[in-house]
Amino acid sequence: MDGVFVGRRRELAELGRRRSDAAEGRGGVVLVVGEAGIGKSALVERLIGDFGADGVPVLVGRAVLDEGMPAFWPWIRLLGAPAGAAHGLGQELLAVGRPAAFALAAAARFEMIDRTARALVVAATERGLLVVLEDLQWADEASLQLLRYLAGELPGSRLLLVGTFRDEGVPPLLTDVGGLGGVQLLRLRPLGVEEVAEYLSWVGAGEVHPSWPARVHRYSGGNALFVRELAQVLITERLLAAPAVELPVPVQLRRLVSHRLDGLSESCRRLLAGCAVYGEEVNVRVLEAEPEPLAEAVAAGVLVEDVAAPDRLRWSHALVRAAYYEDIPRAERLAWHRRLAEALATSGGKGRAVDSARHWLRVAVDQPSRRAAIAACGHAAQEAGDLLAFDDVAYWHGQALGLIEDDTERCQTLLALADAAYRGGQVAEALDWCAGAADLAEWLDRPDLLADAAIVVQGIGGPHATTVAQLCVRARDRLGEEDSARHARVLAQHALTMTINDIADADPVSRRALEMAERSGETDAIIDAVHARHQVVGGPDSVEERLSLGNRLREIAGTQDRPIAALWGHTWRIDAAFQLGAIQTVSSELVELEGLADRVGWPLARWHLLRGHASLALLAGRFDEAERLAESFRKIADRTQDLSAQGAFFVFHSLLWRRTGRPGDIREVLASLPESYVALAERIPVLMSVSAMLHLDGGDRDHAAVLFEGLRASIDGLPVNQRWTMIVTSTGELAAAFGDRDTAALCYRLLLPYGGYYDNQAAGCNGAVARTLGTLAAATDRLDDADRHFSTAATMERRIAALPHRALAQLAHAQALMSRGASGDRARALDLAEQAALTARRLGMAPAARAAAQLADELAGVRGGPVTLTRREHEITGLVATGLANREIAERLVVSERTVETHVSHVLGKLGLANRTQLTAWALRAGIRT
């Protein structure tokens, strides 16, 4: 309050503590909340002073109320400040190179956020850093996303972030931030009478009659802004030293402000009118303000200088500006808007296009001004697009739409609106705009625009895919036999929607799309067509083509700057190579993917990389490593709020649990399924199959049976896509477990052509299809076939060093041989079960180790188990298993050899074993060690 600061001792103490914490590497976020005018900014100013005194850099950004402000606005301002540049920061952190292809806008936005957050933390390393964000209640969503993300990065840093916001109209995202762990809320209460007295004493140079503090406190309600304005009136009227009287002016702020401005010169008042029209912040060069009236406004405390930006001023309080704006006559207001619109259009700089558009819209009253407003909206949309702020892009196109009269231009704007809505995640809205554009394009007989309407929205499933397909049909009808990149993209889009909707005949459409795209030579068309083709040929039969499509994208990425093509190329090839068991190819693709992820920094690329490595670790039985990697890719999925990535973690987590039995409580695994997927897990086949196997292995057979019923009903007509193998193998395993011979036989027939492949993917590895074939053959009493399939499975797993799956194949093989009971089967089964038990125990596959050990015991005729042995017998058994003779054991335990012989004999008797060899084998599979 006019450089005078009173009260707030508790808050200052708390902020002081946080300042010390940050200096010692325990940074964090403090949000100061309170009603308008309560004194949040004054408190923060005080803190800024303290930090400045310590030599700690301070960066300040403010959100503003003006409509259409660019995304990241407060961050852009603070990053661009000289203090930021001195610490390696800059506005370019929040710039994106090129519009993201496919629907990667969210990922690109996240990358910008991640990059900026990391840069801020690094900037704080040397001397610490205070970041202040004022008026967060007006912040755009992107800014709040960055704030939320940064909040998670601050513990362990030397950065303290202090935000202020009013507690009315708080955006939900800001409420989320307030609820984050480690984020502290400081709520400012109204000033007390003593604090008002202290303030009046300061501004009145001690000549304050004691009756005034209580009076001012009552009128102002302790609101600091009102106290200040009232005090100003009392000083002007020379009333402070005398006993309190009824206040001579109304207490509404608007009137108070008017009262304060009464004493200003006419030129200053005119300037303030321009400032009020300009906005919360004012660039004096754009305004072409004379220095004298400016200085007068600053001296009067109406405008405040910004130390970091000498050409910029801001209003002392938004309420003051609002109060002033209302009093400007309409004609004067319009004149100022036009003048500012013209000045801003030519002044350049971040945010200027938005400012210009905002003012043009206010004065679009005739044809020329409407054209100017439309053009300005286009520039503003472009500026918002550069920041991936698609809501803002849509806003500006929407503003322009209301002014456009030409139908072609209208159609193009509708398409731009559709594109912005789609990229902003508003699919239904985007399709509405597309439909409108398509109607207009048909009326205009413009197949090119109709085609554009068909390809705006991509990669969408469900009922929306049907709408897109209808747009494609309309476009194809008008495009006829045209051989063009545009037509190729429509065909690709149509093929994609047909695949998503499981409509047959997508194959020739996607083939034609690819041929046409290749003929056109246009990269975007080729990428779209390759993508569509990859989706169409997702089944196990087409693995060779998928590898080749991946290669095609890699070729494109190699010659043109298309990292997204490289990303898809690598990930498709990784999945295909997993299916083939070509582990060397998986590894080499992962090496290249790592290079790409390092280069582009996309979380999505990092996520694919971690997922691929996790799958390799799972395949090889390196479960601890797989768990760590899975946790890392889960964090990325959580941070990017990517639902499908979160679903992928659930699938992987389930597979890991089925191998290791960790964590002990299956509910922890089930809880990793994103909440919005819970209902889908009972309806979408791939999730149903994962969930059913999880419940089956977890002992909840009833739940597994319900899911199995759903799967069984749909298995025969299941679309053959990338998920097909996993669904059919799981359904087959469930059929075997529930004794459903018909379904087992059906799954056997479906899977038999693919016995040379693996049900392995980057999403998780489930081993050779041959193992499932063995299980299904055994379930349908084709035990000779089962014998053959399990042998094959073990060979295939050995080929790729997939020890866990080899152990599972051996265990299932042993069970099948025991069932068959032909000559020599029992001995083979025992051998296999022992091998399975040893491998499973060594790798930490608790469920398989238990099952294999039990089976081996049964086959070996072992009675009882480890619990039947005494402690001494247990110890001696472990020593026997290490290969020690009785004499050596006797020496080690300091007992007689005879005693050892007796113990060994007792153990053999208890377990029903014949000799030391059998005892050694039993001890090893039971995990008995010395």
Add this chain to the structure above:
Amino acid sequence: MYATFHDNPPPAPAERYLLQHIGDGRQFTIMLWDTEERARAAVPRADEIYEVLDDWYGPAAEQAAHAASIAVFEGPVSAAHFEAGMRDHEKRLKPASATAEGFIRGLLLWQPNARSVRMVATAASLETLEADSRAVYTTPLPPDEDPALIMAPDRVEVCRVLDHVPAA
């Protein structure tokens, strides 16, 4: 043409190679048959009959075979692997072996039930067999062939050729 493998070969008139494993000294015979019926009569089960997909000769075709290698690809070889393997055979392995000094004859065998493959190569000596193998298998893949699709054999058996009885 068809091929069968025997520990104790039947006395039927057919071309045959009597081989001995270098490692354990075990002997066995590969018999080559004109028709599937004749092959069928020589083995108890149909899944022991191999189709001869290719039979080709190298620069030492006129010499007597004293060494052989059998590259074994256990089944089931997937469709994708099989097709790529056949391309690899035609474009790389066969041309390379056809010019390898000391290479006598190659037989590419396919068991359709088990979907397994065996590739038999004969040479004038163990030394030339080794040199030929090195020459063939170090020939780079054609640039349009994807290494992900090329399987390595599950094992390679190296044998002496104790006897070769040509077709009558």
